[in-house]
């Protein structure tokens with residue numbers, strides 16, 4: 001894997017992936033909302049190992065602008081990692097319709113549009129991997145506690161998008177997977193989360209490295225265990 005694209009790269013799991021990919025000698029396109037405020041990535045950007053890319057998942061015009069900027073650069077991996085939880089009003093006691101739609105837009109539609117725009121770059125890459133950072137909260141089979149309507153619906157949508165991409169692109173040699181990073185200590189996961197960001201990213205990176213075409217269209221946690229849809 002030579003060249004990778006990671007969204008949501010300025011903090012949390014995305015930032016950890018960028019650091020690890022860069023340390024492993026990959027060239028990284030790190031997509032962040034505000035490149036001028038991505039302080040944690042400045043040293044890597046200055047060294048030339050990382051290209052900072054402006055990307056707001058709510059901006060539906062962003063994917064085409066990014067594709068135009070990348071021109072014909074090959075990508076081995078597009079890692080759709082950026083995501084939001086969807087706010088507090090996600091129970092039957094109160095749903096915030098605007099927040100619900102924003103969550104669907106950021107967590108499901110945006111990864112699809114970004115992937116679509118970057119297909120020409122992936123076609124030039126050797127590995128052709130699309131990794132969608134989902135959550136086991138998006139698993140219908142695993143839903144044993146209800147609630148969390150916006151986040152669950154958005155990640156379930158991302159899971160379905162993952163499966164369709166795998167079917168639509170399989171004949172071209174693409175590998176498309178949905179991933180669950182674990183419950184991870186980040187701003188989203190909170191301080192009580194049992195998994196450190198380093199362990200999550202290391203497990204996901206090892207999994208990405210060993211993926212083969214038979215893994216496409218499947219859902220894996222950070223240890224490599226398969227999850228039910």
Ligand SMILES: NC(=O)c1ccc[n+]([C@@H]2O[C@H](COP(=O)([O-])OP(=O)(O)OC[C@H]3O[C@@H](n4cnc5c(N)ncnc54)[C@H](OP(=O)(O)O)[C@@H]3O)[C@@H](O)[C@H]2O)c1
Pocket residue numbers: 007008009010011012013014032033034055056057058081082083084085106133134135136180181182183184185186187188189190193
């Ligand atoms: N942490 C967990 O326990 C856990 C569990 C399951 C799944 N996940 C998934 O893992 C992914 C990363 O989560 P995390 O824990 O690292 O969360 P995090 O620390 O909250 O980071 C979220 C990242 O997404 C970016 N982002 C949010 N909205 C965006 C938008 N509209 N456009 C572009 N980027 C946007 C954020 O950028 P800004 O800094 O600009 O806001 C940030 O880089 C998410 O998809 C999340 O759903 C996390």
